[in-house]
Amino acid sequence: MIRIAAVGDVHVDKDVEGRYRPALEQLPDQADALLIAGDLTRHGTVDEAKCFANEFGGLAVPVVTVLGNHDHQSDRQDDVTDVLTDAGIIVLEGTATVLELNGHRLGVAGTKGFGGGFAGACASNFGEREMKDFVGTTERYATALLDALRSVQCDALVALTHYSPVPDTLAGEPLEIYAFLGCYQLGQAIDDAPTALALHGHAHHGSERGRTPGGVPVRNVAHPVIKQAYNVYQLLSGTVDTKHEELVNV
Amino acid sequence: MTRQIDLEADIHRLLVEDDRIAEQGVTVHHRENVLVLDGEVESAQRRDEICRQISEHYPDLEIVCDIGLTRTQAPAEVEEIS
Ligand SMILES: [Fe+2]
Ligand SMILES: [Fe+2]
Numbered sequence: 001m002i003r004i005a006a007v008g009d010v011h012v013d014k015d016v017e018g019r020y021r022p023a024l025e026q027l028p029d030q031a032d033a034l035l036i037a038g039d040l041t042r043h044g045t046v047d048e049a050k051c052f053a054n055e056f057g058g059l060a061v062p063v064v065t066v067l068g069n070h071d072h073q074s075d076r077q078d079d080v081t082d083v084l085t086d087a088g089i090i091v092l093e094g095t096a097t098v099l100e101l102n103g104h105r106l107g108v109a110g111t112k113g114f115g116g117g118f119a120g121a122c123a124s125n126f127g128e129r130e131m132k133d134f135v136g137t138t139e140r141y142a143t144a145l146l147d148a149l150r151s152v153q154c155d156a157l158v159a160l161t162h163y164s165p166v167p168d169t170l171a172g173e174p175l176e177i178y179a180f181l182g183c184y185q186l187g188q189a190i191d192d193a194p195t196a197l198a199l200h201g202h203a204h205h206g207s208e209r210g211r212t213p214g215g216v217p218v219r220n221v222a223h224p225v226i227k228q229a230y231n232v233y234q235l236l237s238g239t240v241d242t243k244h245e246e247l248v249n250v
Numbered sequence: 251m252t253r254q255i256d257l258e259a260d261i262h263r264l265l266v267e268d269d270r271i272a273e274q275g276v277t278v279h280h281r282e283n284v285l286v287l288d289g290e291v292e293s294a295q296r297r298d299e300i301c302r303q304i305s306e307h308y309p310d311l312e313i314v315c316d317i318g319l320t321r322t323q324a325p326a327e328v329e330e331i332s
Contacts, residue, residue, distance in 0.1 A: 015295045016293055201310050223320050231325055233330075
């Protein structure tokens with residue numbers, strides 16, 4: 001089995017440093033990897049990225065992230081990515097990574113994603129240049145996610161986004177803003193690959209559980225939704241694990 | 251009624267767009283002369299800053315702050331995905 005810890009929307013700045021650390025120190029007992037679903041910082045500054053790296057770096061398990069809209073606020077997303085990467089944190093954007101955990105291969109494909117709306121209430125690639133740019137952005141992120149999902153060979157495949165791939169996990173948010181919280185194209189990409197689990201954030205007032213039209217479980221792990229430092233999800237239950245010798249000997 | 255909704259919208263934009271706040275997860279309800287704020291933020295400083303900024307911009311409003319801090323304890327259970 002593989003246990004994945006996940007949280008999103010931690011919005012770290014100086015005032016948050018130290019708050020997560022006690023729970024993060026327990027991670028090796030709780031999970032094999034930590035996935036963070038964007039909005040890592042408040043305004044996407046380099047200083048905030050350093051605060052995030054202090055709080056979520058140097059852990060005993062691998063940390064995989066995508067950026068969120070807040071991490072783009074200062075137009076320094078490339079510098080933010082560099083700060084995190086230098087701290088040993090994996091940042092995905094239209095890319096994937098494979099982690100070897102307990103003798104299993106966990107594939108994580110990630111993108112920030114974008115809004116656009118859902119079946120019956122979505123924006124169309126039509127009309128003004130601004131509207132076509134908006135929907136073009138939606139489609140670009142969804143295509144990047146599909147390419148990333150299809151690029152890996154693994155035993156369990158997880159899709160990590162900031163924006164939601166389904167409306168189910170937005171329940172609790174005003175209907176009027178669903179189109180700014182996610183898009184069905186991300187859900188389509190998840191369904192067009194052998195995805196085992198989709199994790200997202202962004203919808204602070206949403207709800208935790210949903211499924212894509214193709215039946216893939218979706219979890220909104222935005223911090224105000226899960227109301228704890230991280231949730232833990234277990235994949236590949238009932239499989240035989242091989243452990244590193246030092247772990248067996250503990 | 252329209253003015254009341256406009257006020258909620260103005261305050262909502264202040265909460266998101268003011269660099270000292272940048273919160274998208276706080277809801278605003280305005281009744282009579284009372285403004286009720288709801289949601290969760292990551293630190294007590296952020297909650298206090300929200301109330302300070304709104305009082306500064308709207309000195310005549312009475313503010314009820316129901317904003318909580320999001321808890322950061324480790325989980326006690328695991329969900330099996332199938
Ligand atoms: Fe957020
Ligand atoms: Fe967000």
